[in-house]
Amino acid sequence: VPTPSGEIFDAGFQSLDPRVRTLWTIGSAGSAVLTAIVVTIGLVLLDVAGSLVMVTVVLGAALALGAAVWARLAWARWQWSAGSRALELRHGVVILRASVVPYHRLQQIDVVRGPLERLLGLATLTLRTAAATSDARIPGIDAASADDVRRLLLERAGRDDAV
Amino acid sequence: MPFDADRPVVGPQRTHPLTVVLGLGGVAIGAIFGLVLSAGLLGSVIALGGALRFVGWFFRTYELRADELVISAGVLTRRVQVVPYQRIQQIDIHRSLLAQLLGLTELRIDTAGSKEGRVQLAYLDHALSQSIRAWVLARRAELAESTTGGRAADGPRPTPEAEFSLSAGRLLLAGATSTGPVVALALYLIAIPVTAPVVLAGGDAVIWVLGGAAIAAIVLLVATAIVAAGHLLTYARFRVSVAAEDLKIDYGLLEVQHLTLPRARVQHVSIIDNPIRRALGLLSITVHSAAIPGAEHETSFTIVALPRARLSELLAFVVPQPHASPLLPELAPRPPAARRRAVVRRSLIIALPAIAVAVAWFPVGVVSLLASSLGVPWGRLAHRRAGHAVTDTIAVVSAGAVAHRVEIVPIARVQSSRTRQSPLQRRVDLASFSLDVAGGAPALYDMDLTIAARLRATIPLAGEITRAR
Numbered sequence: 289v290p291t292p293s294g295e296i297f298d299a300g301f302q303s304l305d306p307r308v309r310t311l312w313t314i315g316s317a318g319s320a321v322l323t324a325i326v327v328t329i330g331l332v333l334l335d336v337a338g339s340l341v342m343v344t345v346v347l348g349a350a351l352a353l354g355a356a357v358w359a360r361l362a363w364a365r366w367q368w369s370a371g372s373r374a375l376e377l378r379h380g381v382v383i384l385r386a387s388v389v390p391y392h393r394l395q396q397i398d399v400v401r402g403p404l405e406r407l408l409g410l411a412t413l414t415l416r417t418a419a420a421t422s423d424a425r426i427p428g429i430d431a432a433s434a435d436d437v438r439r440l441l442l443e444r445a446g447r448d449d450a451v
Numbered sequence: 452m453p454f455d456a457d458r459p460v461v462g463p464q465r466t467h468p469l470t471v472v473l474g475l476g477g478v479a480i481g482a483i484f485g486l487v488l489s490a491g492l493l494g495s496v497i498a499l500g501g502a503l504r505f506v507g508w509f510f511r512t513y514e515l516r517a518d519e520l521v522i523s524a525g526v527l528t529r530r531v532q533v534v535p536y537q538r539i540q541q542i543d544i545h546r547s548l549l550a551q552l553l554g555l556t557e558l559r560i561d562t563a564g565s566k567e568g569r570v571q572l573a574y575l576d577h578a579l580s581q582s583i584r585a586w587v588l589a590r591r592a593e594l595a596e597s598t599t600g601g602r603a604a605d606g607p608r609p610t611p612e613a614e615f616s617l618s619a620g621r622l623l624l625a626g627a628t629s630t631g632p633v634v635a636l637a638l639y640l641i642a643i644p645v646t647a648p649v650v651l652a653g654g655d656a657v658i659w660v661l662g663g664a665a666i667a668a669i670v671l672l673v674a675t676a677i678v679a680a681g682h683l684l685t686y687a688r689f690r691v692s693v694a695a696e697d698l699k700i701d702y703g704l705l706e707v708q709h710l711t712l713p714r715a716r717v718q719h720v721s722i723i724d725n726p727i728r729r730a731l732g733l734l735s736i737t738v739h740s741a742a743i744p745g746a747e748h749e750t751s752f753t754i755v756a757l758p759r760a761r762l763s764e765l766l767a768f769v770v771p772q773p774h775a776s777p778l779l780p781e782l783a784p785r786p787p788a789a790r791r792r793a794v795v796r797r798s799l800i801i802a803l804p805a806i807a808v809a810v811a812w813f814p815v816g817v818v819s820l821l822a823s824s825l826g827v828p829w830g831r832l833a834h835r836r837a838g839h840a841v842t843d844t845i846a847v848v849s850a851g852a853v854a855h856r857v858e859i860v861p862i863a864r865v866q867s868s869r870t871r872q873s874p875l876q877r878r879v880d881l882a883s884f885s886l887d888v889a890g891g892a893p894a895l896y897d898m899d900l901t902i903a904a905r906l907r908a909t910i911p912l913a914g915e916i917t918r919a920r
Contacts, residue, residue, distance in 0.1 A: 373912055382874060386904070389867040390911045418741065419866035419887035 296440055301367040301378070307408045308366075308428025309359045314404060317355035324348025368426055370441070375415065375424065387423040389415060391444035399434050406431075413438060461583075462514035463523065469553055470574045471504045513572055518594065520560070520587065522570065534570055536591040538562045540716065540741075541750065542584045544709035546577075551707060556580040561750070588697075588711070615754060615765060617689040625735065625756035626679030628727040686755055693768045698738070700752045710752060712740045717769045718864050718888040722762070722857040729855075732759045738769050741889035751890070771844040771861050779857075782838030782849055788879040789897035790834040797833065798826025839884075839895050839906075846886060846910055848895040858893035860886050865914045868907045872900070886910060 324344055331341045358381065366379040374390040396416040405411060411434035415424035429437060511524040520534040541561040550556060555574035562570070575583070617625075687704040693714075700710040718741050724734040737753040757765065766779070802823035809816040833852035840847040846865070849857040866889065870882040876897065884903040885894035 374908075376908075380871075384872040384877065385869065386871075386907060387867060387869040388907050388911050390914070393866045393911070393914075417866040417887065418889040419892065420890075421869075421885070421887045421892040422867040423869050424867065 296370045296437055298372055299370070301369040301376075304363060304366050304368075304426070304428035305410055305430050306363070307410055309356075309363045311404055311408055311410060311428065312359035312362060313352075313356045316358065317352040320351035320355065321348050324351070363428075366428075370437075373444075375441070377423065377426070385423060389417060389422055389424045391441065393417040393422075394441065394445035397438045397442055397445075399438055401431065413441075415441070459514040459516050459521075463512040463521075464514070465508065465512055466572060467555055467574050467576055468508070469555060471501065471508045473549060473553070473555065473574055515583065515586070517590075520570075522572070532570060534560060534562055536587055537594050539587065539591055540713065541711055542587060543711065544580060544584065544707070546703075546707040548705045550574055558584065592696075613693045613764060613768060615691040615757065615761065617686060617754070617756060619683060619687070621733075621756045622682045622686055622689070623679045624731065625728075625733065626682030627675050628725065628731065628733070629678050629682070629735075629755075682755060689754070691752070691754060691765075698752075698768065710750065712738065712750065712752070714768060716740045717861065719861075719891055719893055720766070720769055720859040721893075722859070723854060725854050728756075733757065734759055734762065736762070736765065739888075739890050766859070770859050771863065779859075780840040780842050780847065782840045782847065783902075784838050785834065785895075785897055786881070786899045788881055789837070790831065792875075792879070792881070792897055793834045793837075794827050794830030796826075797830040798823045801826050837895065837897075839898065839902075841906065841910065843913075846906075848884075848886075848893050850895060860888055860893055862910060863914050864888050865911050868911050870900075870903045870907050 324347060328341055328344050328348075331344060361381045362379070365381060365384070368378070369376045373392075374388050376386070376388050378384070378386045394415055395418060398414040398416070400412045400414055401410070402412075409431045410427075411429050411431045413426040413429055413434060415426075416422070417424065426437075506526055507524070510526050511522070514521040514523075518535060518537075520536070522532040522534070524530050524532075539560055539562055541559075543559045543561075545557045545559055546555070547557075553574075554577050556577045557571060557573040558575060558580050560570040560572070572580075572583075684704050685706075686702050689702040690700070692699045696714055698710075698712040698714055700708070700712065702708055718739045720739070721737045722734055723737070728734060733756045735753060735755050736757050737751055739751040741750070754765070763779070802820065805819040805822050808819040829852055833850070836852060836855050837850045839849070841862075844862055846860045846862055847857060848860075849855070865886050867887045869885045869887065869892075871885070872882045876882060880900040881897045882900045882903040883894060883896045884898045884906060885892045
């Protein structure tokens with residue numbers, strides 16, 4: 289769990305909040321399971337052969353399981369570190385991505401909380417630089433500490449427009 | 452000249468009355484519908500549209516104050532836009548064909564610090580717009596001088612003067628040698644061995660080959676002519692001049708552009724050439740600037756045919772000079788594993804259609820698989836041309852076998868950096884490396900992982916030091 293105090297800097301790499309695994313699992317498995325349920329109900333109502341219904345149920349369950357495994361892998365790989373001068377991110381399951389964003393380039397930091405994130409008590413920090421391609425998004429931060437992290441990062445940001 | 456900050460120097464003033472007429476495009480569409488239905492409806496559509504345009508124009512005024520441009524608009528809800536001269540990144544003159552015929556101009560003013568950063572003043576008398584632009588730019592320079600204070604004490608800085616223009620002949624040459632026709636030719640050459648077995652399997656081979664060659668030649672010729680004519684129209688009267696801190700770019704026949712780019716805002720520079728242009732000693736160079744930080748659109752201009760001999764002269768104006776090293780440093784090659792991947796990847800690109808042909812016209816079609824051996828020289832050439840270099844002021848990445856591309860990024864402009872590793876790259880310790888700048892992300896594929904990781908950590912931080920200096 290990220291520390292909400294001023295200790296985020298130079299604390300080495302840290303993981304995202306473990307609750308983000310639930311968030312990601314629901315996010316990607318939710319639609320698969322929902323589709324499977326709707327199709328199954330439809331098939332039962334239409335009185336289609338039981339084996340086809342079984343296939344749909346099994347497929348839905350497999351997709352949900354896959355989503356859960358994927359979420360766990362993604363969480364295990366996700367690491368972020370607030371160094372003394374730059375933010376570093378490492379993530380990706382199949383394709384590994386790493387990025388370095390110096391604080392003096394930060395122009396804006398948004399704290400975003402979707403409905404599921406609010407339920408789980410999580411938040412996403414979106415950092416913006418002058419480059420649209422910068423990869424600087426930290427999902428799954430504990431909602432209570434998100435504002436502190438944001439404030440601490442902003443304190444280190446430069447004051448000019450830095451383009 | 453002392454100014455009273457609270458009193459307008461010019462205005463409040465309306466834009467040119469013909470603005471009402473020029474903005475009637477929407478009304479014209481309505482009028483066409485009206486015409487179909489009835490004459491009475493036509494009349495009322497024109498009257499209503501014209502009246503709305505007139506009211507909009509009547510209540511929209513601009514004022515040039517000592518330190519800022521103020522634009523007020525709106526009938527019921529008054530909207531006032533204030534643009535401090537010092538926040539202005541760019542003032543461009545834009546003239547559509549219709550505006551040119553009427554002697555009018557649209558002024559586009561880009562500012563920093565907001566995504567809604569573009570302010571338009573349309574339409575103005577052409578001569579008036581030029582003097583407004585000159586006055587505002589001069590005022591911006593004065594204000595910058597007074598706020599930085601000490602800088603003036605260093606004495607006048609040397610004003611570099613240079614001009615790059617393009618003759619009609621060179622524009623046609625640039626169009627004729629652009630990458631499109633070259634790529635088409637290369638694809639055709641590859642297609643011959645790929646499709647030959649199909650022909651040999653049935654039909655008259657001689658007629659097919661000759662006919663195919665003739666058709667390809669005609670298509671190439673027409674494509675080349677179209678591209679060349681397009682270049683001539685778009686870039687006619689092309690001129691880049693360097694005036695102190697700014698680059699001024701003027702071009703166009705139907706759509707006339709007058710751009711001003713602050714030299715300090717250049718984000719990256721792309722140098723592109725191909726075998727034909729290289730043989731002619733020409734290259735194409737695009738200078739990307741950022742008018743509005745964080746916004747999606749960027750501002751750039753391209754010199755489509757710059758003689759290679761003048762490259763370093765131009766680069767000296769648009770990228771910071773490395774200390775005690777040649778302008779374009781020697782590039783470090785990628786590791787041998789990258790060459791293997793370059794060859795395999797390109798062979799596969801050719802092999803996939805070749806396999807389809809081989810299966811479809813088995814067994815004669817199998818000959819087409821030979822074409823994929825072209826991937827070897829293609830990949831090797833691509834590998835030889837790829838590389839990177841980093842000096843204390845710029846980072847350079849280069850790639851491309853046929854259309855060769857060199858990207859130069861001032862280190863002080865780098866916003867962040869990234870690496871990316873696919874599972875196959877991971878097996879051989881390679882990574883793709885990109886630098887994020889406003890309006891682009893120059894990248895080099897298949898770089899040595901250790902080097903990429905080191906550059907990822909150092910380049911974005913080096914920008915801070917360079918900027919502080």
